[in-house]
Amino acid sequence: QLxxxxxxxGLVQPGxxxxxxxxxxxxxxxxxxIGWFRQAPGKERExxxxxxxxxxxxxxxxxxxxxxxISRDNAKNTVYxxxxxxxxxxxxxxxxxxxxxxxxxxxxxxxxxxNWGQGTxxxxxx
Numbered sequence: 001q002l003x004x005x006x007x008x009x010g011l012v013q014p015g016x017x018x019x020x021x022x023x024x025x026x027x028x029x030x031x032x033x034i035g036w037f038r039q040a041p042g043k044e045r046e047x048x049x050x051x052x053x054x055x056x057x058x059x060x061x062x063x064x065x066x067x068x069x070i071s072r073d074n075a076k077n078t079v080y081x082x083x084x085x086x087x088x089x090x091x092x093x094x095x096x097x098x099x100x101x102x103x104x105x106x107x108x109x110x111x112x113x114x115n116w117g118q119g120t121x122x123x124x125x126x
Contacts, residue, residue, distance in 0.1 A: 035047060
C-alpha cells in the first residue's frame with residue numbers, strides 16, 4: 001500500500017524556521033517526483049515546491065523562492081522542505097504528493113500527482 005506521511009509542522013514565530021518531512025512507505029520513492037502543496041483556511045490548495053526523481057530538478061512558487069528549500073534522501077525514502085524566514089501568510093496545512101508520471105522534471109500543478117499524504121499543519125504567529 002502506497003503511503004506518504006508528513007511530519008514537522010507546528011507553531012512558529014514570524015521569521016522562524018521549520019523542516020517538514022515526507023516519508024514514503026510501500027513504494028520506492030526514487031521512482032517518483034514529489035511535490036509539496038499547502039492549503040490555507042478558506043483558500044484553494046496551491047503548489048509550493050517540487051523535486052524530480054533524482055533531485056536534479058526543482059521548482060518553487062514565487063511566494064517561497066529564496067526562503068524554502070526542497071531536498072530528498074532516496075536512501076531514507078524521505079523528502080524534506082526546509083522553510084526559513086516564515087511569514088504569517090505561510091500558515092496552512094502542508095501536504096506532500098507523489099507521481100510516477102514525470103521523468104527528469106517536476107511541475108507544480110497538482111493534477112499531475114497521484115498519491116497524497118494527509119498533511120501537517122503549520123502556523124506562523126507571534
